[in-house]
Amino acid sequence: MYLRFNMILTIVIQISIIYVIKSAAQTNSEACNSCCTAGVPGIPGNHGNPGAIGPQGMNGIQGMKGEQGINGEQGIKGEQGLNGEQGMKGDNGSNGLDGTPGKLGPTGPQGLIGLPGANGVKGEKGEQASQQKSAFSVVFTSNPGRHAASPMKYNTIITDVGNHYNKETGKFVCAIPGVYVFQVTSMKSGSSGQILTRIMKNGNIQMSTWMSASGYNSVSTMVVLDLISGDQVWTQPNSSGHNYYYSNGGRYCSFSGFLLYAA
Template identity: 30%
Template sequence: MMSGLPVPVLLLLPLVVVVAVAVPSPSRPPVRYCRRCCDHLDPPDSPSSPRSAGLHQAPEVRTFINMTILKGDKGDRGERGTPGKAGAEGPPGTRGPAGHKGPKGQAGTPGDPCKTQNSYFSVGRRKALHSVDYYTALVFDTVFVNPEEHFNMFKGKFYCFVPGVYFFNVNIHTWNFKETYLHLMHNDREQVILYAQPSERSIMQSQSVMLTLALNDEVWVRLYKRERENAIYSDDVDVYITFNGYLVAPST
């Protein structure tokens, strides 16, 4: 007995599965691949190669270690190595500016009075002298003071053994009606002159000078003869002619 309810009807239709297979069209041009100048020289994989079929190789993995993270603490300082050979001497440098003047130093201790340098003499002549040659050295025959024998009595010359400043003095007596012409000599050079014209009266004449002497310098008195007769007066009783000298200040 059939009721009035609808009866579902199942319609079994055949299931058709359509699989789309990509088949290249015969009229489609082949696939071209672009290549850069820096690409590998091997040709690109063709569609029929395993790579194009999905069989790709695994990417290469390279391990990179950051050394800055693994850097340890600073080690101890090593022993000092053997010094190398000295290099060639360089050229001298330019002279630097002058420094500031320093403060005045303290006074030194007093010197030894026994080491004080002295040099002095005083000699005279008792005989008169007439100059017969152009140049005549005045020689003395009487010693007043000559402790170190710096004055040579045979040559009539003082020799400097202590360099420094010296004072010299010469005194003479002129002769009546005769010319008196003398030079005080330093080595071979005239320093000062002592001159008196011929006169009826004889007079005393004097000349003095200070000279700076070096070691072995000579100081002496020389008569200079011109057209007139050159002479100095003296006698055996009194001394009219004297020559004196002494050290004022030694050289530093």
């Protein structure tokens, strides 16, 4: 830029010199027109020394944008800046993939008992388990009258499942240990006598019925006994003063028993 400025300055000086010489020659010519003719122009003089640097000119019009320069080397890493303010919460991201199952945790406390569930579908009818059976019912179909104070031998057997009632002795003999139910019903004759019938087990009184009212009257009782194999159960009058029995085809005097459940 400096050389360019010098060249411009030199040209300006030369033009100025030519203008001065021309002005002088014209003056001399005007002075001499009256007395002489114009002479031949002289040879141009040597270039003068460069003048002093002039004041800075006004800003010129902005030139065109130059080409992009080569990237410089990376500078040294600066110090870490201060933490900025927390930004706004972003939108929820999509669900990630399921992770691997964790280890089984400790057992928690037992919860409250829930409400009862609905009834299930009724199951199919099962097969009946084999059950041991023992049952009997015997009656007087004719009038026994003044029965002796001994085991009453009922003359008619209605039922004898297992054949455990002995008609010859009037006694039931236990063959299946378990709990049994026994029941006795007796009718008093129309005379002024009375009846008192006992249920006996191996010779011991278990239960008694008593009737002393006038006319025909019935009385009954029932007992539950726990028997073992070989135990014997029967009925008999208390004494010869309590044996005014009556029965006929109506079967008013009876003795029954059955196995409730086996032991």
